[in-house]
Amino acid sequence: MDNLQELLHGFTIAVTVPHLALMAVGVLLGILVGVLPGLGAPNGVSLLLPLTFGMQPVSAIILLSSMYWGALFGGSVTSILFNIPGEPSSVATTFDGYPMARDGRPTTALATAFGSAAFGALVGVILITFLASWVAQVALAFGPAEYFAVYFLAFASFVGMGGAAPIKTVVALAIGFAIAAIGIDTVSGSVRLTMGIDELVKGVNFVVAVMGLFGIGELLVAVEEEFHARAVSSKIDWREVFRAVGRLPRHSVALLRSAAIGCWMGITPGGPTAASFMSYGIARRFSRRGRYFGTGEVEGIISPETADHAAGTSALLPMLSLGIPGSATAAVMMGGLMIWGLNPGPMLFVDQKDFVWGLIASMYVGNIVAVVLVLLTVPVFAALMRIPFVIIAPLIVIICVVGAYSVSNSYLDVVMMLGFGIVGYLFKKLFYPLAPLVLAIVIGDKAEDAFRQSMLMSKGSLGIFFANKLVTCLVVGGIALLLLPLVLQFVGLWRKPALPAPETTAQEKVII
Amino acid sequence: MRGTSLFLLSVSAAVVSGSAPACAAWQPQKPIEFVATAGPGGGTDNIARAVQNIITKYKLTDQPIVVVNKAGGSGAEGYVYGKASAGDPYKVIFGTSNAWQQPLVSKVAFNYTDLTPIAAMAQDEFLLWVKQDSPYKTAGDYLKAAATGDFKMGGAQSKDTDEVLTRMIEKAGHVKLTYIPFKSGAETAVQLAGGHLDSHVNNPSESIGQWRGGTQRPLCVFSPKRLPQGAKVTASEGWGDVPTCAEQGLDIKQYEQPRTVWLPGKVTPEQAAYYVDLMKKVQATPEWKDYIDKSSQIDTFLTGADFDKFIKEDLEHLRQVASEQGWLVK
Numbered sequence: 001m002d003n004l005q006e007l008l009h010g011f012t013i014a015v016t017v018p019h020l021a022l023m024a025v026g027v028l029l030g031i032l033v034g035v036l037p038g039l040g041a042p043n044g045v046s047l048l049l050p051l052t053f054g055m056q057p058v059s060a061i062i063l064l065s066s067m068y069w070g071a072l073f074g075g076s077v078t079s080i081l082f083n084i085p086g087e088p089s090s091v092a093t094t095f096d097g098y099p100m101a102r103d104g105r106p107t108t109a110l111a112t113a114f115g116s117a118a119f120g121a122l123v124g125v126i127l128i129t130f131l132a133s134w135v136a137q138v139a140l141a142f143g144p145a146e147y148f149a150v151y152f153l154a155f156a157s158f159v160g161m162g163g164a165a166p167i168k169t170v171v172a173l174a175i176g177f178a179i180a181a182i183g184i185d186t187v188s189g190s191v192r193l194t195m196g197i198d199e200l201v202k203g204v205n206f207v208v209a210v211m212g213l214f215g216i217g218e219l220l221v222a223v224e225e226e227f228h229a230r231a232v233s234s235k236i237d238w239r240e241v242f243r244a245v246g247r248l249p250r251h252s253v254a255l256l257r258s259a260a261i262g263c264w265m266g267i268t269p270g271g272p273t274a275a276s277f278m279s280y281g282i283a284r285r286f287s288r289r290g291r292y293f294g295t296g297e298v299e300g301i302i303s304p305e306t307a308d309h310a311a312g313t314s315a316l317l318p319m320l321s322l323g324i325p326g327s328a329t330a331a332v333m334m335g336g337l338m339i340w341g342l343n344p345g346p347m348l349f350v351d352q353k354d355f356v357w358g359l360i361a362s363m364y365v366g367n368i369v370a371v372v373l374v375l376l377t378v379p380v381f382a383a384l385m386r387i388p389f390v391i392i393a394p395l396i397v398i399i400c401v402v403g404a405y406s407v408s409n410s411y412l413d414v415v416m417m418l419g420f421g422i423v424g425y426l427f428k429k430l431f432y433p434l435a436p437l438v439l440a441i442v443i444g445d446k447a448e449d450a451f452r453q454s455m456l457m458s459k460g461s462l463g464i465f466f467a468n469k470l471v472t473c474l475v476v477g478g479i480a481l482l483l484l485p486l487v488l489q490f491v492g493l494w495r496k497p498a499l500p501a502p503e504t505t506a507q508e509k510v511i512i
Numbered sequence: 513m514r515g516t517s518l519f520l521l522s523v524s525a526a527v528v529s530g531s532a533p534a535c536a537a538w539q540p541q542k543p544i545e546f547v548a549t550a551g552p553g554g555g556t557d558n559i560a561r562a563v564q565n566i567i568t569k570y571k572l573t574d575q576p577i578v579v580v581n582k583a584g585g586s587g588a589e590g591y592v593y594g595k596a597s598a599g600d601p602y603k604v605i606f607g608t609s610n611a612w613q614q615p616l617v618s619k620v621a622f623n624y625t626d627l628t629p630i631a632a633m634a635q636d637e638f639l640l641w642v643k644q645d646s647p648y649k650t651a652g653d654y655l656k657a658a659a660t661g662d663f664k665m666g667g668a669q670s671k672d673t674d675e676v677l678t679r680m681i682e683k684a685g686h687v688k689l690t691y692i693p694f695k696s697g698a699e700t701a702v703q704l705a706g707g708h709l710d711s712h713v714n715n716p717s718e719s720i721g722q723w724r725g726g727t728q729r730p731l732c733v734f735s736p737k738r739l740p741q742g743a744k745v746t747a748s749e750g751w752g753d754v755p756t757c758a759e760q761g762l763d764i765k766q767y768e769q770p771r772t773v774w775l776p777g778k779v780t781p782e783q784a785a786y787y788v789d790l791m792k793k794v795q796a797t798p799e800w801k802d803y804i805d806k807s808s809q810i811d812t813f814l815t816g817a818d819f820d821k822f823i824k825e826d827l828e829h830l831r832q833v834a835s836e837q838g839w840l841v842k
Binding site: 050141183184191449453 | 551579584585588589592618619669670671672694695698703705707717720721724
C-alpha cells in the first residue's frame with residue numbers, strides 16, 4: 001500500500017487554494033474549447049502551454065490536465081445538442097445523445113453523459129493509482145502485431161454488431177479506408193491518392209470529415225423533414241439533472257462493462273476513440289434494449305461516454321511511464337513536460353514523486369471539480385435547444401465552416417467539409433451507416449501501418465498474429481465478435497423462419 | 513484558434529510594446545506566423561515555440577507571433593504552404609533536412625528551392641541504441657551479431673533521416689537490417705523497450721528518459737568527436753561517455769539533422785536579412801542555451817553561403833544513398 005501513502009501525500013499538494021483555483025480555471029477554459037468546434041483539447045492545451053513556462057511543473061500540469069477534463073466534457077455538449085462531435089472520441093455519443101436531445105430530453109441526455117463520463121474517469125484514475133507499475137508493463141508488450149489486433153478487435157466489435165445491412169457496412173468501411181489512405185504513407189513514404197491537389201498531401205483531417213458528415217449532413221436531412229423544423233420545447237428543470245444522475249446506478253452493468261473496455265483500450269493503447277466505438281458496439285449487442293439503440297437510449301449514451309473518459313484518463317499513464325502519448329492532447333502535454341525539464345519515462349515515478357502523485361491526486365479532485373461545474377451548466381446548454389431551427393441552422397453552418405477552416409487555416413478544408421456534408425446526406429437517405437465510415441477514417445491508417453509493420457517484421461507471414469498468447473487472444477476475440485451475428489442469425493433463422501414485421505422498422509431506425 | 517491567440521498576443525504586445533529595435537532596413541508591420549512542420553510536442557514544434565518565447569520575452573519585435581502546426585504528410589503540408597505563400601515575409605517555416613530530403617524520394621509538390629533559406633540553428637545528433645539487457649557492449653559486437661542474425665531496426669518515417677542512416681550502417685558494417693518505420697522517434701523507443709525491435713537510431717532527446725529508466729542504452733554516437741559531457745544521465749554515465757561509432761569500427765564519421773528556418777520564396781533580401789538577424793539575436797540569449805541543453809542538441813548557426821554549401825553537400829550524399837536504394841522519384 002505504498003501507493004496509497006504516496007497518493008495521500010499527493011493530495012496535500014493538489015488540495016491547496018491556488019491549485020484548486022487553477023483547476024477551476026482550467027476546467028472552465030476546457031469546457032469553452034470543448035464546446036467551440038474546431039478548437040478542441042489539443043489546440044486549447046497548446047495555446048495555454050506558453051503561459052505555464054514560468055510555473056512549477058506540478059501547478060502547470062494541474063492546469064493543463066484540468067483543461068483536458070473540461071474539454072472532454074465540453075466535447076460531448078455539441079455532440080448531443082447539434083450532432084457535431086468536437087473530438088473523435090465523442091462521435092459515438094452522437095448516436096443516441098442527439099436523438100434523445102431532439103426528442104425533447106436534452107437535460108437528461110447531457111446529465112447522463114456527464115454522470116457516466118465522471119464514473120469512467122474515476123475508474124481510470126483508480127486504476128492508475130493502484131496498478132501504475134503493472135500497467136506500464138502491459139503497454140510494453142504491445143508491438144505492431146498486437147496493435148493491429150487491438151484495432152481489429154475494435155472494428156470487429158463495431159462492424160459485426162452494426163444494425164445496417166452487412167454489405168452496406170462493408171461499403172462504408174471501404175470508403176473510410178480510402179479516405180484514411182490520402183496523404184503520405186508512413187511505411188513507404190510515398191504520396192497516395194492526392195489526385196493532383198498538392199495540399200491533400202496532409203491527408204483528410206478528422207474534424208473536417210465529421211463536421212460535414214454529421215453537422216451539415218444532419219442539417220440537410222432536417223431541412224427535408226418538417227419534424228425538425230420546429231424548436232424542441234424542453235423545460236429547464238434542475239431536478240432532472242439530479243434525477244438523471246440518480247438513475248445511473250440502474251445501468252451498473254453497462255457502466256462497469258464500459259469502464260473496463262475504456263481502461264483496457266486506454267492502457268493498450270488503442271485510445272479513447274476506439275474505446276468508445278467498441279463499447280457502443282458491444283452494448284448494442286448485449287443490452288436488453290439493444291435493438292432500440294440509435295433512437296435515444298440511455299445506455300447508448302452511457303456506454304461510449306464511460307469508455308471514452310476511462311480511456312482518456314488511463315491513457316495518461318503510458319505517457320508518464322513510457323513517454324508514449326495515448327492521445328493528441330497527451331502528446332502536447334508531453335511536449336510541455338520536456339520544456340519544464342522533466343523527461344517522461346520509467347524514471348519519472350522515481351525521480352519526480354511529488355510531480356507524479358500531485359498529478360494523480362489532482363485527477364481525483366479535478367474530475368470532481370469538472371463534473372460539478374459541468375452539471376451546473378447543463379440547463380444553460382439545454383436551453384440552446386429551444387432556439388428555433390431557422391436560427392440555429394445557419395449558426396450550425398457557420399460553426400462548421402469556421403471549425404473546418406481553423407483546423408489548419410485552409411480553404412480546401414472548408415470545401416471538403418461541405419463535400420462530406422453531401423456524402424453524409426446521401427448516406428442517410430440511402431440507409432448506409434456513418435459509424436463504420438468514421439471509424440475507418442479515424443483508425444484506418446493506424447491499423448494499416450500496424451499491419452504492414454507486422455508484415456515487415458514477419459517477412460510476410462500471417463503467423464505473427466498467432467505468435468504469442470496475447471496477440472492470439474486478441475485476434476481470436478476479434479474473429480469471434482465478427483462471426484457472432486452470423487451465428488446468431490443462423491440460429492434465429494433455424495428457430496423461427498419468419499421474421500416478425502416490427503423488427504424491420506426497428507432495424508431501419510438503428511441505422512446511424 | 514488563430515483568432516483567439518492573435519487577440520491574446522496582441523493584448524500582451526500592446527502592454528509590452530515601446531522598445532522598437534534599432535533602425536533596420538525592413539521591419540515587420542503585422543503579426544508573424546511561425547509554421548512548425550511537425551505536430552505539437554515534436555522536436556520542430558519545440559524549437560518554433562522556444563524561439564517564439566525568446567522573441568516575446570526580449571521584445572525582439574513589436575509584432576505578435578503565432579505558432580501554427582502543419583504536420584501533415586511528414587511535414588510536407590508546412591512546406592507546401594510555404595511555397596503557396598511566395599512573397600509573404602510574415603510566414604516563417606521551421607523544419608529539418610526534410611525540406612530537401614523529401615522532394616528527392618517522394619512526389620511532394622515542393623522543393624527547397626521554392627523557399628528562401630534563413631538559417632540552420634541546431635543540430636540533432638544520432639546514436640545507435642539497443643535494449644538495456646542485450647548482450648552487445650560495443651558497436652562491433654552489434655555488427656557481428658547482425659551479420660548472422662535477422663536484425664530489426666526501427667525508425668521514424670520511411671526514406672527519411674533514420675532510414676538513410678540505417679542504409680549507411682548496412683553499407684559501412686556489411687550487414688543487412690530489416691527497417692521498420694513508425695510515426696515518431698518516441699514510438700520507436702517504446703517498441704525497442706518492449707523488445708519488438710533490436711535497435712534504433714534515435715536523437716538524444718527522443719530516448720533520454722528510456723536511457724535513464726534503464727530500458728535502453730546507446731552503443732555509439734554518429735559524430736566526429738564525443739558529445740560534450742554535460743550532466744550525468746544515468747547514475748554513472750552522461751552523453752560524453754558514449755563512444756563515437758567510428759571509434760568502435762562502424763565507419764560513419766558524421767550524421768546530423770539540422771533544425772532549419774525558412775521564408776517563402778520571392779521575398780526581398782532585406783526581409784530575409786531581418787530574420788537572419790532576428791535568429792542571431794535569439795541565439796545569443798541564455799534561454800536559447802537552456803533550450804539547447806535540455807534537448808541535448810548541438811548549437812550551430814549556418815546561414816547564407818555556409819548554409820547553402822551544407823545543403824548541397826547533404827543533398828549530394830542523399831542522392832547517392834537514394835539512388836543505390838532505388839528511392840529516387842522520376
